[in-house]
Amino acid sequence: MPFEFWSWWVAILTLTSLFGLGWVTYSAYFSPDRRAKADEEGAQSDTVWDQNLREGGRPAPIWWFWLLLSLLVASVVYLMLYPGLGVFQGALNWSSDHRLANRLMAYEMTFGPKREAVLVKNYSELQADEDLMKIAERLFGEHCAACHGLDARGQANRFPNLTDSEWIWGGTIGDIDKTIREGRTANMAGWADSFSDDELNLMTDLVLEMSRGESVEELPIKPLYDASCAACHEADGTGNPLLGGPDLTNDIHLYGSDRASIKYTIAQGRNGEMPAFKTLLDNTEIKLLVAWITKNRK
Amino acid sequence: MNAIDIHRKLEENAGLLIFGILFVSAIGGLVQILPSIFQETVEPTAETRPYTAAELLGRDIYIREGCSTCHSQQVRPLLAEVIRYEAPAHAGESVYDRPFLWGSKRTGPDLSRVGEKYTDEWQRIHLVNPRAVVPKSIMPAYPWLERRKANSGNDVHLRMKALQRLGHPYTDEEITRAAADVAGMTELDAIVAYLQSLKIDTSVDPSEGGH
Known part of the structure; x- marks a missing residue:
């Protein structure tokens, strides 16, 4: 059945019900029969049950009538102002979409200029502004802390510490901005198929030596390192931020610094992913986050 | 005929009372539920697809x-x-x-x-x-x-x-x-x-x- 039919169906049923309720209410209080009865002392209804049982016949208190009447009036006023009677939109033309659009516009008018103001400031100005840094901290808590932790120190041997000096994908403002915006995908191959267990152990030793800052040039496994690992980690182990190859010459190892973790990493490889936030965050938010992150690191 | 007479009739006739109650309680459903059953179905949005x-x-x-x-x-x-x-x-x-x-x-x-x-x-x-x-x-x-x-x-x-x-x-x-x-x-x-x-x-x- 067509849309119009149901629109009228709803409207007519609603109005008929309202009218019917009004009539029942009025009639119950003000029919001539009823009023005569109400004046009698000890009034009783005419109905007799079981030969001699009679029901008291007094009407309900009059304030009930006023209550019911005001509810009916309120219903009618509501249906005139707001949508309810079929397709009739109501005199106020109210809808939750309009309300949302208006509030979003008001929100934009309040905060739009403030967002613009952040974009024209430079990073050191932002970092000096305590209120803005508080906002940035809350943004970090909302969007970043699930992985990097509320204190930005990283978590779960998976998500990097953002307060130290190691930046796998580069630590300049431009690098960090790009990391947040575009995300990063890191793939380290696993070498279990190519290396023998001895080679895996020797390579683990080499990585441990490197992270202590000791020279590994003399180690017999170094040529294999040069052939297999140097492309991403560089011959001297200092890493390559363009490829996301971490620096191996410090004791910071994302997936664990103990021997077993390092051996596992070499054998099985690792996959790390930072999601892209460019659709979730706007330029202002990203700028504030970069400012906050670079302010808090060593 | 007024509401009191109808009321009396209903009180004395259980079958009529049951029908009356059913009718009144159906009105809400007739207004709220019935039209939505017969209206055009909701179409999936462009990017909505069945689950794999x-x-x-x-x-x-x-x-x-x-x-x-x-x-x-x-x-x-x-x-x-x-x-x-x-x-x-x-x-x-x-x-x-x-x-x-x-x-x-x-x-x-x-x-x-x-x-x-x-x-x-x-x-x-x-x-x-x-x-x-x-x-x-x-x-x-x-x-x-x-x-x-x-x-x-x-x-x-x-x-x-x-x-x-x-x-x-x-x-x-x-x-x-x-x-x-x-x-x-x-x-x-x-x-x-x-x-x-x-x-x-x-x-x-x-x-x-x-x-």
Whole structure:
């Protein structure tokens, strides 16, 4: 059945019900029969049950009538102002979409200029502004802390510490901005198929030596390192931020610094992913986050 | 004839009274429910598609574990929710949800736009032990998801067939290869696939109605 039919169906049923309720209410209080009865002392209804049982016949208190009447009036006023009677939109033309659009516009008018103001400031100005840094901290808590932790120190041997000096994908403002915006995908191959267990152990030793800052040039496994690992980690182990190859010459190892973790990493490889936030965050938010992150690191 | 006379008649005639009660209590349904049954059906939005076999299994695990007790999947058209979760929910986004999982309570956050907000790895760590990544989380841990096979009942194709009968546009080929698609998957894999599928439909103009 067509849309119009149901629109009228709803409207007519609603109005008929309202009218019917009004009539029942009025009639119950003000029919001539009823009023005569109400004046009698000890009034009783005419109905007799079981030969001699009679029901008291007094009407309900009059304030009930006023209550019911005001509810009916309120219903009618509501249906005139707001949508309810079929397709009739109501005199106020109210809808939750309009309300949302208006509030979003008001929100934009309040905060739009403030967002613009952040974009024209430079990073050191932002970092000096305590209120803005508080906002940035809350943004970090909302969007970043699930992985990097509320204190930005990283978590779960998976998500990097953002307060130290190691930046796998580069630590300049431009690098960090790009990391947040575009995300990063890191793939380290696993070498279990190519290396023998001895080679895996020797390579683990080499990585441990490197992270202590000791020279590994003399180690017999170094040529294999040069052939297999140097492309991403560089011959001297200092890493390559363009490829996301971490620096191996410090004791910071994302997936664990103990021997077993390092051996596992070499054998099985690792996959790390930072999601892209460019659709979730706007330029202002990203700028504030970069400012906050670079302010808090060593 | 006035209301009192009618009342008297009803009081003295039980059959009439029963009919009267049924009629009056049906009016609400006649106004609210009946028209919506006959109105045109809700069309899926451009980016809404039926769940893949893995997502479907994940969704059933989501239901089994009672996730919707604490997580809603509906963004209401209110300013604060739209700022936090993006565009409000659209009816067309839910056409392949049987039953829908809109939920009515948020102990945890709304999940209708959680897809791709976190990486798969984060979701896995978090489901097995939420405290590993969110120290103050009160969400229960679900470590058994990692140990159980998603399609252990070997019935994912039957579930899809049932939905196909209800009108979900699965092809017979999709149903035939469903078991192979989810072979070896754990329940954890399946529920992560489901969670990552919960995305905002960017094809819907947020200013347009429909929720």
